[in-house]
Amino acid sequence: MQQIFNFVIKNKTFLLFLLLFSIALALTIQSHSYHRSKFINSANGLTGGIYGTFNSAGQYFNLKDENAILAEENKFLREQLLNSISTKDSSYVDTSYSKGKYRISTAQVYKNSYSLTNNYLTINKGKNDSIKEDFGVITSKGILGIINNTSNNYSTVLSILNKKSSINAMLKSTDHMGSLKWNGDSPHFAQLDDVSKFAPVKVGDTIITGGQSVIFPKGINIGVIESFETDIGGDTYTIQVKLFNDMTNVGTVYILENRDRAEIKMLENSTNE
Amino acid sequence: MNNVAVTHIVRFIVLLLVQVVVCNHINFLGYINPYIYIIFIFLFPIRENRLALLLISFLLGMLVDMFSDSGGVHAAAALCLAYARPILLKTSFGMLYEHHSIKFSNTEVGRLITYITFGTILHHFILFSLEIFNISNILLILKKTLFSSISTIILSVLIIILFSRNKK
Numbered sequence: 001m002q003q004i005f006n007f008v009i010k011n012k013t014f015l016l017f018l019l020l021f022s023i024a025l026a027l028t029i030q031s032h033s034y035h036r037s038k039f040i041n042s043a044n045g046l047t048g049g050i051y052g053t054f055n056s057a058g059q060y061f062n063l064k065d066e067n068a069i070l071a072e073e074n075k076f077l078r079e080q081l082l083n084s085i086s087t088k089d090s091s092y093v094d095t096s097y098s099k100g101k102y103r104i105s106t107a108q109v110y111k112n113s114y115s116l117t118n119n120y121l122t123i124n125k126g127k128n129d130s131i132k133e134d135f136g137v138i139t140s141k142g143i144l145g146i147i148n149n150t151s152n153n154y155s156t157v158l159s160i161l162n163k164k165s166s167i168n169a170m171l172k173s174t175d176h177m178g179s180l181k182w183n184g185d186s187p188h189f190a191q192l193d194d195v196s197k198f199a200p201v202k203v204g205d206t207i208i209t210g211g212q213s214v215i216f217p218k219g220i221n222i223g224v225i226e227s228f229e230t231d232i233g234g235d236t237y238t239i240q241v242k243l244f245n246d247m248t249n250v251g252t253v254y255i256l257e258n259r260d261r262a263e264i265k266m267l268e269n270s271t272n273e
Numbered sequence: 274m275n276n277v278a279v280t281h282i283v284r285f286i287v288l289l290l291v292q293v294v295v296c297n298h299i300n301f302l303g304y305i306n307p308y309i310y311i312i313f314i315f316l317f318p319i320r321e322n323r324l325a326l327l328l329i330s331f332l333l334g335m336l337v338d339m340f341s342d343s344g345g346v347h348a349a350a351a352l353c354l355a356y357a358r359p360i361l362l363k364t365s366f367g368m369l370y371e372h373h374s375i376k377f378s379n380t381e382v383g384r385l386i387t388y389i390t391f392g393t394i395l396h397h398f399i400l401f402s403l404e405i406f407n408i409s410n411i412l413l414i415l416k417k418t419l420f421s422s423i424s425t426i427i428l429s430v431l432i433i434i435l436f437s438r439n440k441k
Contacts, residue, residue, distance in 0.1 A: 013323050017356045020331045024349035028403050031344025040339050047293075047340050054294045113297070113341065115304040117405050120342035156342060184405075184413075187303070248300070 031118070041149045041156050042111060042122045048154035051110035051122055059108075059251075066251050073140040102217060103257040105129060109250045110154070114161050114187035121157040123253060126150045134215060136256040142221040142244040143167065143209060144253055161187055161247055168210040169222055174199055177210050180222060180241070187247045189226065192239040199237065201228050207241050214261045277318065288313050289333065293340035304417060307424040308347075310337055311396055312432060314355050315389060316377055319362070330355035343404060350400035354392055361392050377437060382430075389429050390422075397422045 008015065027040055042048070107129075111122040125131045127150050135147040137157050145165065148158040158165055161182050169180040169192055176199035178192040192207060205225045211218025223241040231238055258264075292310040299306050314330050334351030338344060365388035366380070377385065401417045 013327065013356075016324055016327050017352065020327060020352050021349060024331070024334070024345035024352060025403075027338070027345030028349060028406070029344075032406050040335065040342075040344065042340055042342050044339075050290070050294070050340075111340075115300045115306065116341075116343065118343070122342075184410075 042120070043126065043149040043151040043154045043156045045151065045153070048110065048122065048124065048151070052124060055108065055110045062249075062251055065249065069140060069251070076140075101259055103259060105131070105255045105257075107131075107155075107253050107255055109253060112248075112250050114159070114247050117163055117184045119159040119161040120148065121145065121159055121250070121253075123155050123157060123255075124153065125255065126153045126155050128152050130257075131155050131255055132257075136215040136258075138216075138220055138254050138256065139245055139250060139252070140254075141246075142223065143216065144245060144247075144250065146215055147255070157253075159247070160190055160243075167216070168212045169207055170210040171195070171199060171201070172206040172208045177212065178237075178239070180207075188243060190223065190241050190243055192241050193236070195237040195239060197230060197235055197237060201225060201237055201239060203227060207239070214258050214264050216256065217258075281313075281317070284316070285313055285329070285333065289336055292337055297341055301424065302420075305420045305424055307421065307428045308397065308400070309425060309428050309432065311351065311354060311393065311425070312429050314351060314358065315392060315429070316433070317355075317358075323359070326355050326358070327352060346400055346403040349403055350396045353399050354396040357395060358392070361388055361395075365391065377433065382434070385433065386426070386430055389433075390426055393422050393425045393429065394418065397425065 031040075042051070105125060107123040107125040109121055110124055111120075113119045113121070121137075121144070123137070131147060131150055133147055133150060137144045137147060143160060145157040145159040145162070146167075147155050149156045160167060160180065163182060163184055165180075165182060167180040168177065170177045176195055178195040180190050180192050182190050195201065203225050207222045207225065209216040209218060209220040209222060221244050223243040223245075226240040226242040228237050228239040230236070288310045292308065296307050296309055310333060313333060314326070317326050317329070330351040331348050334348035335345070337347040337351075341347070365384050397418045398414070401414045401421075405414050405417075
C-alpha cells in the first residue's frame with residue numbers, strides 16, 4: 001500500500017497528464033465519430049453570449065453586403081411572384097411551401113468556420129424559439145447545413161463543409177440522386193457521390209436537394225457541376241459541385257421546420273419494426 | 274504575489290477572448306490561423322506548481338475547444354505543450370533554467386524565439402494531427418502545421434516583446 005502511494009506521489013505530474021490527456025482524446029474521438037458533440041459545443045449561454053456581444057459590433061461592417069444579398073433575393077422573389085401570376089407554371093413553383101408544410105424562421109450567424117475539417121456554425125436561435133435538432137438551415141442562395149445541438153437561446157449547425165455531413169441531392173434536369181459530401185479541401189466546392197453512371201451529367205448543370213429526407217424540401221439550390229469523374233469501380237460518378245452559397249460570408253439564415261416530421265418519423269419507425 | 278496572480282488571470286481572459294473572437298476568424302489564404310492563446314502557457318511562472326500549469330492549460334484548451342466546436346483537440350495540444358515545457362525551457366535556456374532565474378521580459382530574443390518555435394511546432398503538430406485525425410492526410414497536417422506555426426511564432430514573439438518592454 002505504502003509503495004502504491006509513493007508511486008502515485010512520485011509520478012503525480014505524469015499521472016495527471018495521462019488522465020487529462022485521455023479525457024481530451026476521448027472528447028476528440030467522440031467528436032470525430034458521432035454527429036452530436038454532446039459535451040463540448042458552442043451552443044451554450046457563455047459562448048453564445050460572448051459571440052453575440054462581438055457580433056453586434058462586427059455586424060455593421062457587413063451591412064453593405066447584407067443589403068446587396070437582400071436586394072437580390074427580393075428581386076428573385078418578385079420575379080417568381082410576377083411570373084407565377086402570368087403563366088401559372090405549376091412545375092416551376094415549389095408547392096411544398098404554399099401548402100404551409102414548412103415553418104420558416106430567421107436567425108443570425110454568430111460564428112462561422114470553414115477552414116477546419118469539421119466545421120460548425122453558431123446561430124442565435126434555440127429551444128426557446130422552438131428550434132430542434134435536425135432542422136434544415138438554408139440561406140437565400142442555397143443550402144447551409146443541419147441543426148446539430150441546441151441550447152435555450154443558441155444552436156450549432158453542422159455545416160455542409162463537414163466530413164460528417166451527408167445530404168441527399170440530385171440533378172435538377174433528370175432527378176438522378178446522390179449524396180452530397182465534403183472532402184475537406186476548398187470551402188467553395190462540395191462533392192456529389194454515388195450518382196448513377198447512366199445519368200447525363202454535364203458541366204454547368206444545377207444540383208438541388210433531393211427531398212428524400214424530412215429535413216430539406218425538394219428543390220433547394222446547392223450549386224453547379226464544375227467537373228466530374230467516374231469512380232474507381234466505374235459504376236458511379238463523383239461530381240465536383242461549385243456551391244452557390246459563399247460559405248465564407250454568411251449573415252442571415254433561414255431555419256426550416258417540416259411540420260409533418262413527427263408523423264413521417266413515426267410511420268418510418270412503425271414500418272421498420 | 275497577489276499582483277502576479279491578477280496579471281495572469283487577466284492574461285488568461287484576454288488571450289482567450291482575442292483567440293476566439295479575432296484569431297479564429299482570420300483564415301489567411303483560406304486556412305492559416307494563428308493560435309496565440311499558447312502565449313499564456315509559454316509565460317506561466319516557472320516556479321509555480323507543474324500540476325497547476327497542467328490543469329490550467331487543460332482548462333484553457335477546453336474553453337477554446339468549446340468556442341470552436343472542435344471536440345478536445347486544443348485541450349490535448351495545450352496539455353502536451355504544458356507537459357513538455359520543462360524540456361523546452363532546458364533546451365533553449367540551458368543553465369538559466371537550472372537556476373530558476375529566467376525572466377521572460379529581459380532574456381535574449383534569440384533564446385526566446387527558440388523556445389517559442391519549438392513549443393509552437395509541437396503544439397500545432399498535435400493540434401492538426403488530432404483535428405484531421407487521418408494518417409493518410411499527413412501532408413495536409415504538415416502543411417497546416419508549418420504555415421500556422423509561422424504565423425503563431427511571429428505574432429507571439431511580437432506580442433511578448435511589445436508587452437514586456439512596456440513594463441520597464
